[in-house]
Amino acid sequence: MANDVTQPLLEVKDLHTRFHTHRGIVQAVNGISFGIREGELVGLVGETGCGKSVTARSVLGLVRPPGRIAEGRITYDGIDLRSLSRREFRKLRGTGISFVPQNPWGALNPILRIERQFRNVIRAHTDASRQECWDMSLAMLQKVGIQGPERILKGYAHQLSGGMAQRVVMAIALVLNPRLVIADEPTTGLDVTIQRQILDMVMQLLEEERRAMLLVTHDLGVVAQYCHRVIVMYAGKIVEEGPVSEVFVEPAHPYTQALLAAIPRPGHKLVSLRGRVPSLIDYPAGCPFHDRCDFAFEPCSAEEPLLCELSTGRRSACHLSKGVSELDAR
Ligand code: SF4
Numbered sequence: 001m002a003n004d005v006t007q008p009l010l011e012v013k014d015l016h017t018r019f020h021t022h023r024g025i026v027q028a029v030n031g032i033s034f035g036i037r038e039g040e041l042v043g044l045v046g047e048t049g050c051g052k053s054v055t056a057r058s059v060l061g062l063v064r065p066p067g068r069i070a071e072g073r074i075t076y077d078g079i080d081l082r083s084l085s086r087r088e089f090r091k092l093r094g095t096g097i098s099f100v101p102q103n104p105w106g107a108l109n110p111i112l113r114i115e116r117q118f119r120n121v122i123r124a125h126t127d128a129s130r131q132e133c134w135d136m137s138l139a140m141l142q143k144v145g146i147q148g149p150e151r152i153l154k155g156y157a158h159q160l161s162g163g164m165a166q167r168v169v170m171a172i173a174l175v176l177n178p179r180l181v182i183a184d185e186p187t188t189g190l191d192v193t194i195q196r197q198i199l200d201m202v203m204q205l206l207e208e209e210r211r212a213m214l215l216v217t218h219d220l221g222v223v224a225q226y227c228h229r230v231i232v233m234y235a236g237k238i239v240e241e242g243p244v245s246e247v248f249v250e251p252a253h254p255y256t257q258a259l260l261a262a263i264p265r266p267g268h269k270l271v272s273l274r275g276r277v278p279s280l281i282d283y284p285a286g287c288p289f290h291d292r293c294d295f296a297f298e299p300c301s302a303e304e305p306l307l308c309e310l311s312t313g314r315r316s317a318c319h320l321s322k323g324v325s326e327l328d329a330r
Contacts, residue, residue, distance in 0.1 A: 007078070008035030009212050010059065010097075010180055015072035017051075017058045020065075024281040028054040028067070030236035038179065039210035041203065043223030043244070045259065046233035049277045052216045055233070056182050059214070060099050061089040076180065095125050098173040100183035104165035107172075108157035114168055115153035121172055140171040145201045163194035170202055174211075181206065184216045199226060220263055224248050229313070232256050235278055235288035238307060242314035252316035254293045287319070295320060 017029040029051045036042050044052045057063050059074055061081060074081040076097060084092065093099065101107050109117055118137035122128050128136065134153070141149035144167045157165060166187060173181060186202075187195040203226040206213050215227060223230050223244060230247050232240040232255065240253040251257045261271040275292035278284045287293070290300040299319055307317040 009038045009040075009077055010036040010214070011073075011075045012055075012059065013073040015055070015058055015074065016070040017054050017063055017067060017072075018070050019067040021281075026280045027236050027283055028280055029058060030280075030283070031071075032233070032236075032238045034231055034238065034241065036180065036212050036214060038212055039207075040229060041206060041213045041215065041227045043220075043227035043230045044214055044216045044233065045218065045220055045223055045230060047218065047259075047273070047277055049280070050233040051236040051280075052218075052233055053184050056099075056184050056214060056216050060093065060097065060182055061086070062099075091125070094121055094178065095176045096178055097180045097182060098176070098178040100170055100173045100181060100186045102185040102188055104162070104169040105157065107169045108160075108165060110157050112156075113153070114155060114157070118153070118172055118175060122175060125176055136175055137171070140175045141168070143201075143205055144171045144174070145197065146171070163190050163198065166190065167198055167201075170198070174202075174205070177209070178211065180212045180214070182214045182216070185218070186215075187222075188217075188219075195222075220248075220259060232259070235283070236280055237288065237317065238315070239289070239317045240315065242310075246314060252310055252314070252321050253318050254295050254320075255289050258292075258294075287317075 012035070013033045015029050015032050016027070019026040019028055032055065044055065046052050054063065054067070058069055059081070061084065063069060069082065076092070081089070115134065115137060119130065119133040122133045122136060137153055138149050141152060146152055146164070146167055152160070152164070152168065160168060170186065187198055190198070199222060215223070217223060227244050230242065230244050231238055232253065234255050240247060240251065240256045247256060248260065251260055258271070258273045262273050273292065278288055284290070286301040286303055287305050290296045293300065297319070303319070305317045305319045307315050308321055309315055310321060
C-alpha cells in the first residue's frame, strides 16, 4: 500500500450515485469530490435527503440496487475501491475502513454473545487465538468507557441499553485499529448526555491514535466540537467545505448560514430554515438552493454556481462567493 502522507487517505472524485425507481432516477449524489487525510476528523452535514448517508455508503461499497454508483473514482490509500470485489472490500472493512451505523441493533447479532461477535470480526482479518480475541475485545471496550467489560462480553445485545449498544458497536468497529472510520449519525436517538460521553471518548481515542473519521451528522454542534473540517451537502452536491474554525465563524454559503442560524443557542434568535430540499428526480435548474435562499438574485434560478476555491482548503458554490478558481463543474 502507498503511504504518502501528502496524499489524502481517502479521495473521492466526481462521485455520482443514482437510484433507479419507478418514479424516475434519483440523483442522490451528484458529482462530489473531496479528500480526507490521515488523522483528520471530517464532519459531513446537511439536512435529511441531501446525500450524506448515500455518500458514506458509496465509499463503503454498500450501495445496493436499485442504487448504483454511476460515475466517479474512490481511492483509499491508493487503492481503487470501485475495482474491488465484495470479498476484497469485506477484507478492507475492519482493518482499513470501518463503519459505525446509526442503528446499533441492526449491527449486532441478537443470538450471538458479544464476545463471539468481536471474535468473528477479529478472526476474519487475523489469526488471533481465542484468548487474544478476548483480550483485544476487553481492552477496546474499556477504551470506549465500558465498566465491567467482562460481563458485557459474556452477554447478548438485548441486555444492553441503547448507549451501551452503540459503544459496543463502536468498539467492534475500532478493535482492528482501522485508519479510517465512517460513522453515520452514530449517536442519533440517544440522550444528549450519553451522546456527548460516547463522542468525547471515541473522538479523543481517534485523535490520539491519528485515525481519520468521516462523521455523517445533521448535528452541527457535534461537528463544531469534535471535527477539524466540515463538508456541507445540499441536494446531492457539496456547497461548502473548509476548516471548522473558519466555516463556523464566517460561513460563505447561504445554506451553511441558514443551518447555523437554526442551531438553538442561548441569547440568539432561532431562525428556522424555510422550504424543503428539492426533488432529486426533477433536479432544479440554476442553484438548487435558490427557492429557499434570502440572497437569491437574477442569475440564481438559471445558472448553477460552480464550486470555487475561496482560499486554501475552503470552497463554496454560490454566485455571491468570490472564488479564486472554479473546481467542479457540477
Ligand atoms: Fe443563494 Fe444564489 Fe448563492 Fe444559490 S447562488 S446560494 S440562490 S445567492
